[in-house]
Amino acid sequence: METAGLVIGVAGLAGLFTSCLEAINIVQSYQTFRTDSHTLNTRFKVAKTLFEQWGLRVGIEQGRLLPHHHSGLDDENTSVRVMELLHIIIKTICDESNMPLYRTGTGGRDGEQAYTGMPGSRRQKLSWAVRRKGMRVEEIEIFEKLVDQLDKLVPSWESMRLMDKRDLGRIDAIYTRSWLGSKVRIEVRCVIATSETEANVLGAEIRRELHFWLNCSPNELYRDSLQKRLPGTCNWILDRPVFQRWLEAEFPAGPKLLWVHGPAGFGKTILCAQIIQNLSRTAGTPVVEQPWPTFDTPVAHFFFTSDLESRKDPYLALRSWISQIVSRHDNAFELVRQRRELNLEPAATRATRTDVITVFTQLLHTIPGCTFVADGLDECTYLDNSSTSVKKFLHDVTNAIVGTNARVLFVSRDEPEIRHALIEDAPESFTEYKIMPEDVRSDTAALSRDIVNRKLPNKTADVRSTLSETMSDRCQGQFLWLKFQEDSFRAGMNKKQLQHAIEDTPTGLDDLYDHNWTRITKLKECEKKRAFALLRWTAFASRPLTVCEIAEAVLIVESEDLLVEDLPDAVDDHYVNTEIVGLCGPLVEVRKDPSNPSASQRTVHLPHFSVRQYLLYHLPMPGWILHNDHLQTSHEKIQNTVLAKACLQYISLRQVWDGALYNSPHSLGVSFRIYAAMAWHQHVTSGLRNDPVILSLCMRFLSRDNPTWDSWRTLIDSEDPKLRGQGAETIPPGPLYYAIEMGLKDVAISLITEQNVNETSTLGRSPLGIACAKGFIEVVDLMLRNRADITVVDTNRWTPVIAASFDGHAEVVKLLLENKADITVASNEGVTPVIAASLNGHAEVSLRHH
Numbered sequence: 001m002e003t004a005g006l007v008i009g010v011a012g013l014a015g016l017f018t019s020c021l022e023a024i025n026i027v028q029s030y031q032t033f034r035t036d037s038h039t040l041n042t043r044f045k046v047a048k049t050l051f052e053q054w055g056l057r058v059g060i061e062q063g064r065l066l067p068h069h070h071s072g073l074d075d076e077n078t079s080v081r082v083m084e085l086l087h088i089i090i091k092t093i094c095d096e097s098n099m100p101l102y103r104t105g106t107g108g109r110d111g112e113q114a115y116t117g118m119p120g121s122r123r124q125k126l127s128w129a130v131r132r133k134g135m136r137v138e139e140i141e142i143f144e145k146l147v148d149q150l151d152k153l154v155p156s157w158e159s160m161r162l163m164d165k166r167d168l169g170r171i172d173a174i175y176t177r178s179w180l181g182s183k184v185r186i187e188v189r190c191v192i193a194t195s196e197t198e199a200n201v202l203g204a205e206i207r208r209e210l211h212f213w214l215n216c217s218p219n220e221l222y223r224d225s226l227q228k229r230l231p232g233t234c235n236w237i238l239d240r241p242v243f244q245r246w247l248e249a250e251f252p253a254g255p256k257l258l259w260v261h262g263p264a265g266f267g268k269t270i271l272c273a274q275i276i277q278n279l280s281r282t283a284g285t286p287v288v289e290q291p292w293p294t295f296d297t298p299v300a301h302f303f304f305t306s307d308l309e310s311r312k313d314p315y316l317a318l319r320s321w322i323s324q325i326v327s328r329h330d331n332a333f334e335l336v337r338q339r340r341e342l343n344l345e346p347a348a349t350r351a352t353r354t355d356v357i358t359v360f361t362q363l364l365h366t367i368p369g370c371t372f373v374a375d376g377l378d379e380c381t382y383l384d385n386s387s388t389s390v391k392k393f394l395h396d397v398t399n400a401i402v403g404t405n406a407r408v409l410f411v412s413r414d415e416p417e418i419r420h421a422l423i424e425d426a427p428e429s430f431t432e433y434k435i436m437p438e439d440v441r442s443d444t445a446a447l448s449r450d451i452v453n454r455k456l457p458n459k460t461a462d463v464r465s466t467l468s469e470t471m472s473d474r475c476q477g478q479f480l481w482l483k484f485q486e487d488s489f490r491a492g493m494n495k496k497q498l499q500h501a502i503e504d505t506p507t508g509l510d511d512l513y514d515h516n517w518t519r520i521t522k523l524k525e526c527e528k529k530r531a532f533a534l535l536r537w538t539a540f541a542s543r544p545l546t547v548c549e550i551a552e553a554v555l556i557v558e559s560e561d562l563l564v565e566d567l568p569d570a571v572d573d574h575y576v577n578t579e580i581v582g583l584c585g586p587l588v589e590v591r592k593d594p595s596n597p598s599a600s601q602r603t604v605h606l607p608h609f610s611v612r613q614y615l616l617y618h619l620p621m622p623g624w625i626l627h628n629d630h631l632q633t634s635h636e637k638i639q640n641t642v643l644a645k646a647c648l649q650y651i652s653l654r655q656v657w658d659g660a661l662y663n664s665p666h667s668l669g670v671s672f673r674i675y676a677a678m679a680w681h682q683h684v685t686s687g688l689r690n691d692p693v694i695l696s697l698c699m700r701f702l703s704r705d706n707p708t709w710d711s712w713r714t715l716i717d718s719e720d721p722k723l724r725g726q727g728a729e730t731i732p733p734g735p736l737y738y739a740i741e742m743g744l745k746d747v748a749i750s751l752i753t754e755q756n757v758n759e760t761s762t763l764g765r766s767p768l769g770i771a772c773a774k775g776f777i778e779v780v781d782l783m784l785r786n787r788a789d790i791t792v793v794d795t796n797r798w799t800p801v802i803a804a805s806f807d808g809h810a811e812v813v814k815l816l817l818e819n820k821a822d823i824t825v826a827s828n829e830g831v832t833p834v835i836a837a838s839l840n841g842h843a844e845v846s847l848r849h850h
Contacts, residue, residue, distance in 0.1 A: 017055050017060045017086055020051070020086050020089045020090055021051065021052060021055065043140050043144065044140050044143070047140065047143050047144045047147050050147050050151075051089075051147045051150075054147065054150055054151055054154075057070075058070040058072075058073060058154050059073070070154050070155075072153070072154040072155075073154060078153060078154065081153055082150065082153060082154060085146055085149055085150055085153070088142075088146055089143065089146050089147075206337065207326070207327075207333060210326060210333070210336050210337060210340060211323050211326065211327075213336075213340050213350065213351050214319045214322055214323045214326070214336070214351055214356070215319055215350040215351065216316065216319040216320040216322075216323040217316050217319075217320065219303060219305060221269065221303035221305055221375075222273055222276065222301060222303055224591075225269050225270045225272070225273035225303070226270075226273045226274070226277055228270055229270045229273065229274055230443075230446050230447060230450055232446060233270075233274075233442075233443040233446055233447075234267070234270060234271045234274035234275075234443065235274075236439055236440070236442065236443070237260075237271065237275065237439075238292065240433060240439075242258065242431050242432075242433045243258070243260075243433065245431070246258045246407060246409070246431070247293050251405045251429075253428050253429040254402065254403065254404070254405075254428070254429055255401040255402065255403075255404050255405065255406045255407070255408065255429060256406075256407045256408070256429050256431075257398065257401070257407075257408045257409075257410075257422070257426050257429060257430045257431070258407075258408070258409050258410070258430075258431050258432070258433065259409075259410045259411075259412075259418075259422055259430070259431070259432040259433070260272075260409065260410070260411045260432070260433050260435065261411070261412055261413060261414040261418075261432065261433075261434055261435070262413065262414070262434060262435030262436075263413065263414075263435075263477070263478070264413060264478075264480070264509055264608065264609070264610040265477075265478035265479055265480030265481060265509055265608060265610065266435050266440060266477055266478060266479065267440060267443065267479040268375065268411050268412070268413075268435065269303065269375050269376065269411070270479075271411070271435075272301075272303070272373060272375040272409075272411040273303075273375075275373065275409070276299060276301045276373050278292035279292065279293070279294070279295055279299045279371060280299045281294050295369070295371060296369075297367065297368070297369035297370055297371065298324070298325045298328055298329060298332075298367065298370050298371070299370075299371040299372075299373070300320070300321040300322075300324040300325055300370065300371070300372050300373070301320075301321075301324070301372075301373040301374070301375075302316065302317035302320045302321060302373070302374045302375070303374075303375045303376055304317070304374070304375065304376035304377060304379045304380055305376060305379060305609075306376075306379040306606070306609045306612050311379055311380050311381050312380070312381045312382070314377065314380050314389070314390050314393035315353055315356060315393055315396075317374045317393070318356045318357065318360050318393075318396075318397070319351070319356055321360065321372050322336065322356065322359055322360055322363060325363060325367065325370065329367055331366050331367060332363055332366065332367060335359060335362055335363060335366055336359055339351075339355060339358065339359050357396050357400065360397075360400055361400040364400060364401060364404040364406050365404060368404065368405045368406075369405045369406070369407075370406050370407070371406070371407040371408075371409070372397075372406065372407070372408045372409070373408075373409045373410075373411070374408075374409070374410050374411070375410075375411040375412070376411070376412060376609070377390050377393075377394075377410055377411075377412040377415075377418055378412040378413040378415045378418065378609070379412075379609045381636075389417075390417060390418060390421065391417055391420075391421040394410075394418070394421040394422060394425060394426075395421065395424075395425045398422075398425040398426050399425070410422075414434065435477075436477070437476055437477030439477075440477050440479075441472070441477070443479075444472050444475050444477060444478075444479060444482065445468070445469075445472045447479060447482050448467075448468035448469070448471040448472040448475070448482060449464070449465075449468045451468070451471070451482060451485070451486045451489070452464045452467050452468045452471070452489075455486060455489040455490075455491065456489060456491055456498070457491070458491050459491075459495070463495050463498075466495075467495075467498055467499070467502065470499065470502050470503075471485060471502055474502060474503075474505075474507055475507075476507055478509060480509060480607065480608050480610075481505075481507070481509065481512060483586070483607065484505070484512055484516075484586045484607075485501075485502065485505055487585065487586050488501040488502075488505065489501065509610055510614065513587070513610075513611065513614045516586065516587055517587075517614075517618055520532075520583070520584065520587075523583070527583060530554055530579075530583060531583045531584050532619060532620060533553070533554035534550065534554055534580060534583060534584050534588065534604070535584055535587060535588065535615055535619060536615075536619055536639060536642060536643070537550050537553050537554065537604075537643070538550070538584075538588050538604050538605065538606055539606055539611070539612045539615045539616075539619075539639070540612075540636070540639045540640060540643055541553075541643065541675070541679070542679050542682055542683075543675075544591075544603040544604060544605050545603065545604055545672075545675065546600065546601050546602065546603055546604075546671065547571055547575070547576055547580065547590065547599060547600050547601070547602050547603075547604060548571050548600040548601065548668060548671040548672075549671050549672045549675055550580070550604050551567070551568055551571055551575070551579075551668070551671075552567070552650070552668070552669070552671060552672040553646065553650075553672050553675075553676075555567070556646040556649055556650050556672075562650065562653055562655070562656070562669070564669070567668055567669060568668070571599055571600040571668060572599045572600075573599050575599070576590050576599050576602065580604060586607060587606070587607070587611055587615075588604055588605065588606060588607070589604075589605055589606075589607050590602050590603070590604055590605075591603050591605055600668075600671075616635040616636060616639070617635060619639065621638055622642055624645075624693055625638060625641065625642075625688070625691070625693075636686070637686065637687050637688050638687070638688065640683045640684075640686040640687035641683070641684075641687030641688045641691055641694060643683045643687075644680055644683035644684045644687050644694055645693060645694060645697060646676075647675075647676040647677075647679060647680035647683060648676075648680050648694070648697040648698065648701055649697070650672060650673075650676040651673065651676045651677050651680065651701070651708060651712055652697075652700070652701055652706065652708055653708070654707055654708060655669070656669075656670055656672075656673050656676075656708070657673075657708050657711035657712075658670070673715075674715070677712055677715050677716060678716070678719065681742035681743065681744060684698065684744060684747075685742070685743050685744065689746065690746055695746065695747065695750065698739075698744060698747045699747065699750060699751070702735035702736075702738065702739050702747065702751060703735055704734070704735065709735070713732060713738070716738070717729070717732070723763070726763055729761055729762050729763050730762050731760075731761050731762045732761050733759065733760070733761040733765045733766070733767075734755055734756060734759040734767070735751060735755060736748060736751045736752065736755045736756075736757065736759065736767045737759070737761070737765055737766065737767045737770060739751055740767055740770045740771045740774065740776065740779060741770050741774075743774070745776050745778065745779055748767075748771070748776070748779050749778060749779060749782055752779070752782050752783055752786055753786065757783045757786050757787070757788040758787075758788060758789045758792070760792055763794070763795055764792075764793060764794030764795040764796075765794065766792045766794070766800075767783060767788070768780065768783050768784075768788045768789070768790070768792055768800050769792060769793075769794055769798070769799075769800050769803055771783065771800075772800040772801070772803045772804040772809065772812055772816070773803040773804065773806075773807055774807075775804065775807060775809035775811075775812055776812075777809070777811050777812050777815060780800075780804075780812055780815060780816070781815060784815070784816075784819050790816060790819055790820065790821050791822070791825075793827075796827055796828050796829070797825075797826075797827045797828045798827050798831075799821070799822075799825055799827075799833075800816060800821070801813060801816045801817070801821040801822075801823060801833045802825075802827060802831060802832070802833050802836050804816060804833075805833035805834070805836040805837040806836040806837070808837065813833070813837075821833075
């Protein structure tokens, strides 16, 4: 059964009429009163009065069809037509209608349902001045015509009677009232902008906040890759027929999807950046190298990288694609604005995945001919079997582009999961191209010459030519091999030594990594431990760490403490060259920040994703992890567990929270504080489950007896978007709330018997509310058995059962109902559990309420 049918049920035509009238009343109560809108308001009131009179005269009162009603309503065809008109009236009043309902106040720290909020009155003025006025005129005209059609279809005959106030407790009436909450928010915004200048300023502000709502994650990989490209390289792709067909303006078989794949180290990312830069050029731009075609439609791109959190969520590519097109096209801006406006929650900071997929699909039809490029899909954490897997992402993208004139280019290694997903879901126009060593032969020769000329300027032209040719032959198309080879050249070496350096370097990347790993394992014990710690943090931190951060992080892994005498005397070029690059190069590299030349703020990276994969199986397992229990465990989980322990130990140190250093986040001794405070729970949830060492550390840290508890909680709340603008929280939540919000289910279960399950903050943040919102049924069950208050509400009067219903957690809803949860209690906006479930498409939850 459809959701609407499930809720409205047999209320029938009379109930539908009542729903329409209530919608009209709500909208009218939010009318604007400026001069420009007075005429429209008057027309609306007149149409509403005629609609009310028609209902009374044909025999509809208080949601019931009276015994002496108009005989025309007994005719099946006539009643069906009447219901169709009533549905159209609701849709007109509701504007875009049928959009998902979004809640407030119980969102998680992951940002899926958090809040900040657009500045209401200013954005509302802009909305009316720029967009809504014309739409409002059209809506009123449609409303007037529909009322006229109703009277023609069933001519009114009964004298007018005054209508009694309807029972708003009826499910159908409440359902419709809440369903139209989105319209109310739109109508509230319909105020005339005071000036053209204000409209322009507010338009820019809304555009910024829409980008914030889309929550794309920009990175510098595109610009970095362009800077690394040598002039004259990466143009070979233009000569390949499969790429030429992808570029053609004609779309004989619908959308065009091209997958370019090749082995590790073949320069795919730099090639991808070159393609994007050239396709994004505007017509008339001077051509420096080989001419490329230009498109008059948008080109959007995204680069995945293993050293950023984007590796965990391929849907960030969709967010970024949409955001880029919104920046350039008003139609795209309007489409995203409408989707954002129709959310019932007043200030969601992040579009849901459903929002993103819906907007992307609509955008493809609104702006035909868009081009989308994504590099590095193979670097994502989950290629298969996950809600955020590459397989699911490719399925959604390929479904969205069906029936459009879109171009999509994916660039990656040839991973079987990606291949199977594309073959299974891609349109008929799907094509692929495998990069071969012959394709990049001229480019590797150019890079070889560049390296030799830079490193050995004192050698003769003949010597440099011979060396570069040898390098180009041995690299087998692998640019990364050439980059590693660069470090083995010294200007003081003679020709024979240089030739031996090239010949002694293994040709395959794995062999090359083995060569450098063997060198590290032969270091002194203290240097070897430090090198392992550097590689572990570089490979598995959730973002690249600065030199200053990693200088502290390695000490925690090595000694489990942070003694002042162990800190470097200075974090400068000497430290970078000797204590980082000198120990681990070329398996790590240090990049400069153009905006901050300080050596301490440079970031430490792996040179390539394949290095991370190599380290997964070579970094030693620490002795405190029980080896026998984890023989079949993911190596990545083990590494995350090691980092989780280090972060917890760090933020448990009192000196890290020293008040004198609190406002100096880059100072040596506290620079790692923000990362450790914000990321420790991510490493815990990505690590080994129920590790006794981690569980013990979590229990000790998540306690009011922990002397660093309040400092950590203050910092974590200051970084929480949904708390901005909420005012001071005089009574904050307890440790149990944070354990649940951060997804630490096992820790929360251990804390429930030790802490107060009914501890609620002054902003209404409660352990039971957040557990229901997240669907943690084991946690909810244990809290209820420990007498958790099932009637607790947040500041918007959302009860636990509303929160669980909204997110579709059917088993949690069932458990709450078994414990006598009241489904008639509504939020401040009139949202009940049934409404929350139905409007967000969770029919199974709606059925449980019945």
